[in-house]
Amino acid sequence: MPAHAPDPVPPVPDALADPLARERAHLTASRAALRAMREDVQALDIRDVTANWVNAAVLQAQIEGRIKALADLSHTPLFFGRLDYLHSTQEGRRFYIGRRHVHDADGDPMVIDWRAPVSQPFYRASRKDPLDIGLRRRFGYTGGDLTAYEDEHLTDPADATFSGSAGGSRTSKLLQAEIERPRVGPMRDIVATIQPEQDEIVRSGLAGTVCVQGGPGTGKTAVGLHRVAYLLYAHRDRLARTGTLVIGPNKSFLHYIEQVLPALGELEVKQATVDDLVAARVEIRGADEAAAAVVKGDARMAEVLRRAVRSHVTMPAEPLMVVRGSRRWRIPAYELEEIVRELLDRDIRYGAARDALPQRIAHAVLVRMEQAGEAPDDRVQDAVARNPAVKAAAKALWPQVEPAKLVLRLLSDPDFLAAHAEGVLSPDEQKTILWTKPARGVRSAKWSLADAVLIDEANDLVQRTHSLGHVVLDEAQDLSPMQYRAVGRRCTTGSATVLGDLAQGTTPWATASWAEALSHLGKPDAAVEELTAGFRVPREVIAYASRLLPHMSPGLAEVKSVRESPGSLSVREVEAMDLDTAVVAACAESLANEGSIGLIAADARIPSLAEALTSAGHSYLSPGEETTAESRLTLVPASLAKGLEYDYVVLDEPAAVVDGEPDERTGLRRLYVALTRAVSGLVLLHAAPLPAQLGG
Numbered sequence: 001m002p003a004h005a006p007d008p009v010p011p012v013p014d015a016l017a018d019p020l021a022r023e024r025a026h027l028t029a030s031r032a033a034l035r036a037m038r039e040d041v042q043a044l045d046i047r048d049v050t051a052n053w054v055n056a057a058v059l060q061a062q063i064e065g066r067i068k069a070l071a072d073l074s075h076t077p078l079f080f081g082r083l084d085y086l087h088s089t090q091e092g093r094r095f096y097i098g099r100r101h102v103h104d105a106d107g108d109p110m111v112i113d114w115r116a117p118v119s120q121p122f123y124r125a126s127r128k129d130p131l132d133i134g135l136r137r138r139f140g141y142t143g144g145d146l147t148a149y150e151d152e153h154l155t156d157p158a159d160a161t162f163s164g165s166a167g168g169s170r171t172s173k174l175l176q177a178e179i180e181r182p183r184v185g186p187m188r189d190i191v192a193t194i195q196p197e198q199d200e201i202v203r204s205g206l207a208g209t210v211c212v213q214g215g216p217g218t219g220k221t222a223v224g225l226h227r228v229a230y231l232l233y234a235h236r237d238r239l240a241r242t243g244t245l246v247i248g249p250n251k252s253f254l255h256y257i258e259q260v261l262p263a264l265g266e267l268e269v270k271q272a273t274v275d276d277l278v279a280a281r282v283e284i285r286g287a288d289e290a291a292a293a294v295v296k297g298d299a300r301m302a303e304v305l306r307r308a309v310r311s312h313v314t315m316p317a318e319p320l321m322v323v324r325g326s327r328r329w330r331i332p333a334y335e336l337e338e339i340v341r342e343l344l345d346r347d348i349r350y351g352a353a354r355d356a357l358p359q360r361i362a363h364a365v366l367v368r369m370e371q372a373g374e375a376p377d378d379r380v381q382d383a384v385a386r387n388p389a390v391k392a393a394a395k396a397l398w399p400q401v402e403p404a405k406l407v408l409r410l411l412s413d414p415d416f417l418a419a420h421a422e423g424v425l426s427p428d429e430q431k432t433i434l435w436t437k438p439a440r441g442v443r444s445a446k447w448s449l450a451d452a453v454l455i456d457e458a459n460d461l462v463q464r465t466h467s468l469g470h471v472v473l474d475e476a477q478d479l480s481p482m483q484y485r486a487v488g489r490r491c492t493t494g495s496a497t498v499l500g501d502l503a504q505g506t507t508p509w510a511t512a513s514w515a516e517a518l519s520h521l522g523k524p525d526a527a528v529e530e531l532t533a534g535f536r537v538p539r540e541v542i543a544y545a546s547r548l549l550p551h552m553s554p555g556l557a558e559v560k561s562v563r564e565s566p567g568s569l570s571v572r573e574v575e576a577m578d579l580d581t582a583v584v585a586a587c588a589e590s591l592a593n594e595g596s597i598g599l600i601a602a603d604a605r606i607p608s609l610a611e612a613l614t615s616a617g618h619s620y621l622s623p624g625e626e627t628t629a630e631s632r633l634t635l636v637p638a639s640l641a642k643g644l645e646y647d648y649v650v651l652d653e654p655a656a657v658v659d660g661e662p663d664e665r666t667g668l669r670r671l672y673v674a675l676t677r678a679v680s681g682l683v684l685l686h687a688a689p690l691p692a693q694l695g696g
């Protein structure tokens with residue numbers, strides 16, 4: 001059956017009169033077509049077309065990549081939706097929407113990539129604005145089998161199905177089933193059920209930076225990853241050249257999301273933490289007190305570093321003599337000074353100016369030669385620039401700066417710091433960041449992560465950092481201004497997707513306003529969008545967690561869950577001596593359900609709970625380790641819970657989660673994160689009184 005049946009739909013054999021049977025037949029035919037596409041690539045013989053072995057190897061690698069991309073994964077449905085347009089478009093009228101493009105032997109499409117323009121109404125069309133769609137059909141699968149479909153006749157007033165929008169009054173059963181499908185393994189893609197307000201962000205243009213504020217489980221991570229996949233489809237060549245990067249808060253989070261893009265056919269996107277980006281230059285062996293980290297992460301440090309780097313430039317005290325053959329050329333000190341000042345005034349990197357200086361001096365010599373009646377050409381200027389006297393003068397005026405050494409000196413030498421932090425950091429702030437025991441050298445220094453960010457900034461002052469085409473920054477609310485700058489310089493000529501939730505900020509320097517964060521990122525004009533529909537957490541649970549909002553992030557809107565799930569919250573009080581046993585029992589109870597279980601507890605409680613689980617015979621995983629059908633329980637320190645989710649969560653002693661943080665606001669935010677990780681059920685156990693803010 002062709003992908004777009006001409007109008008009217010051709011007669012079908014009796015056996016296929018049942019609509020579900022017809023759709024299954026299209027699935028079977030599409031799979032066969034995909035197999036044929038794969039076989040075609042496998043059969044390619046490149047021996048005659050490649051002149052040398054290098055080309056052959058490159059081509060062979062491309063072919064292997066293509067073969068991999070064309071694999072038919074039996075557990076991922078080849079298509080998940082169908083659109084029947086009211087009028088024929090150039091490409092046809094009926095389209096099956098899937099993760100990748102599949103065509104038949106004639107080249108006619110059987111399945112259309114979800115990112116293609118004709119697929120867009122699948123995500124955006126509504127009764128109010130049907131976008132020329134008569135029928136939108138969503139398919140339901142059990143295992144790899146197509147078992148159900150759900151129709152919306154968008155232009156038929158008699159059809160009273162759900163609106164299809166997350167904010168609509170009724171949520172699609174297939175969407176609900178998709179969200180509640182038990183979780184085993186890493187994060188899944190959401191291509192089949194992207195909601196209209198999410199799709200607007202996913203398909204926003206490559207030129208602009210988008211910032212998404214959204215409460216827990218509103219799909220920020222999912223949207224960010226799908227946006228990269230979309231951008232790679234729409235701007236493949238450009239992004240292949242410039243590169244894309246997804247930045248997440250820690251390794252376990254990156255591990256959790258790492259399969260989403262490959263499942264969408266995108267294998268080339270790099271992933272890193274901010275720490276990975278900056279820590280390449282020095283070995284991290286130290287840690288800062290919060291007060292020092294706050295000052296080191298403050299954007300004012302950029303000015304201190306800028307001054308410190310430029311302080312290496314000296315003004316000439318003497319003229320320069322250049323001897324060429326029998327002649328001597330003299331450049332007076334004031335003229336050298338003019339050259340140096342002009343370079344300082346220009347908006348170029350310290351290192352670029354340093355490279356330019358010998359040529360500038362040589363130019364001054366050439367002007368003198370011309371004045372004396374000579375006719376020197378460019379080659380003479382190059383030769384003068386290489387003249388030992390010119391080189392030596394340039395080196396003395398504009399010496400090399402080694403970024404790590406510079407930061408080492410700032411943190412070890414009170415006078416050097418004071419000279420450059422004057423009027424920028426208070427004397428107390430300077431004292432806060434100075435090392436009590438000055439380091440002897442770059443190698444032996446106990447660098448902290450905040451120091452590495454400073455070195456990265458210093459490095460960029462000397463030498464421009466390479467910019468990528470697009471960067472996705474997840475859990476952005478925890479970055480310091482200096483970290484935003486570090487990310488920003490990796491997309492100066494590209495764009496970014498910034499994702500976060502101000503209410504989940506748990507660092508001492510957590511973002512207070514997106515406008516400010518975006519200016520540190522160097523993208524002050526970015527659009528800030530808000531996602532308010534919650535997909536992960538059921539209504540009862542999010543309502544409970546949201547009691548904390550007025551106490552820790554007043555003014556932020558409560559997430560509106562798309563799912564009602566009665567009985568999803570259970571709060572149990574037990575005697576202190578029984579807590580561990582009760583927690584283990586709650587885990588065992590949750591394990592009776594399908595899907596993943598997260599036991600979340602204050603970091604300090606982890607060893608005791610680990611022991612209790614082990615002695616009760618329960619094995620458990622650490623965050624980032626993949627859940628499997630056999631191993632479904634993860635023991636999660638509250639400090640690592642951010643961004644993760646489990647079908648069922650057992651939360652141990654909320655008061656300990658709050659007390660584990662240096663201040664109450666951070667403690668409540670940490671608790672808010674822990675309370676919002678569950679998809680289907682949350683059991684909360686406490687022996688100590690619950691934090692007062694949860695009461696009522």
Ligand SMILES: Nc1ncnc2c1ncn2[C@@H]1O[C@H](COP(=O)(O)OP(=O)(O)OP(=O)(O)O)[C@@H](O)[C@H]1O
Nearest residue numbers: 190193194195216217218219220221222535536643
């Ligand atoms: N349109 C959708 N269809 C199906 N599932 C969705 C949709 N949007 C989000 N989800 C699911 O909701 C869950 C939460 O999504 P995600 O982790 O992206 O949220 P988040 O906003 O990043 O949350 P957090 O702030 O807690 O990190 C995931 O399981 C995701 O697959």
